[in-house]
Amino acid sequence: MNKEGIKNILILSILIVLGIIFFYGFNPNLPLKLTVSNHYVAEGKGETGAINIVSSIYLGYRAFDTLGETIVLLVTVSSIVFLLNHARKY
Amino acid sequence: MKKEDRSEIVSITSRKLVPYILLFGLYLISYGHLSPGGGFQGGVVLGSGIILLSLSRGIFLTEKKFSSPKITFLEAFMITIFILLGIIGLIAGKSFLGNIFPLKKAGEIPTAGFIFLLNLVIGLKVGAGIILIFYSLCERQEE
Numbered sequence: 001m002n003k004e005g006i007k008n009i010l011i012l013s014i015l016i017v018l019g020i021i022f023f024y025g026f027n028p029n030l031p032l033k034l035t036v037s038n039h040y041v042a043e044g045k046g047e048t049g050a051i052n053i054v055s056s057i058y059l060g061y062r063a064f065d066t067l068g069e070t071i072v073l074l075v076t077v078s079s080i081v082f083l084l085n086h087a088r089k090y
Numbered sequence: 091m092k093k094e095d096r097s098e099i100v101s102i103t104s105r106k107l108v109p110y111i112l113l114f115g116l117y118l119i120s121y122g123h124l125s126p127g128g129g130f131q132g133g134v135v136l137g138s139g140i141i142l143l144s145l146s147r148g149i150f151l152t153e154k155k156f157s158s159p160k161i162t163f164l165e166a167f168m169i170t171i172f173i174l175l176g177i178i179g180l181i182a183g184k185s186f187l188g189n190i191f192p193l194k195k196a197g198e199i200p201t202a203g204f205i206f207l208l209n210l211v212i213g214l215k216v217g218a219g220i221i222l223i224f225y226s227l228c229e230r231q232e233e
Binding site: 046047048049050051052054055056058059060063064066067070071073074076077080081084085 | 122123124125126127128129165166168169172173176186187189193202203204205208209212215216219222223226227229
């Protein structure tokens with residue numbers, strides 16, 4: 001058997017083992033923990049002052065996450081501009 | 091693009107349409123905490139207004155008004171303001187990016203404190219990014 005066949009069989013066996021683990025490890029009867037989301041829906045208007053719940057979460061409670069998101073955008077834009085302006089040189 | 095290549099209808103329509111597109115983008119940004127919308131969406135609308143301007147009037151005229159170094163400065167400066175707003179929250183004794191303004195009754199425009207400022211910063215930043223990508227694509231075409 002060539003190298004590709006061995007690689008495919010290895011990948012398939014890893015997938016099957018992972019599938020068995022996840023199938024038996026998943027317990028659908030766990031109680032749902034909705035405390036945080038219930039708090040956001042109930043108290044978000046008063047605590048952040050925003051009617052739009054999406055805004056109150058992504059700029060009020062999770063503003064640090066949004067900072068990372070904007071930094072990702074900055075890096076994306078600067079890399080695109082760099083690649084398009086200097087592509088001839090490399 | 092030469093002047094004869096341009097259609098009169100496209101030119102006049104875009105000239106009349108662009109201010110309203112920019113106004114709509116600013117509306118989406120500044121009402122982001124009250125209605126659907128927000129910084130990212132409003133910023134994309136601002137950027138598309140400038141792109142419409144440069145598609146119809148030519149890239150050179152647009153780049154005279156909204157020059158590439160200015161837009162680059164805006165893009166980088168807005169991130170700095172975002173981080174400075176977070177540090178202001180730290181100085182005031184709250185968490186990073188914590189709100190220092192007083193909260194009034196929910197639903198009025200100046201109630202949400204930092205959310206309005208952050209929406210403004212994100213909107214300008216996203217618009218500047220879209221315009222920058224468009225400019226560099228156009229410059230690549232002309233080489």
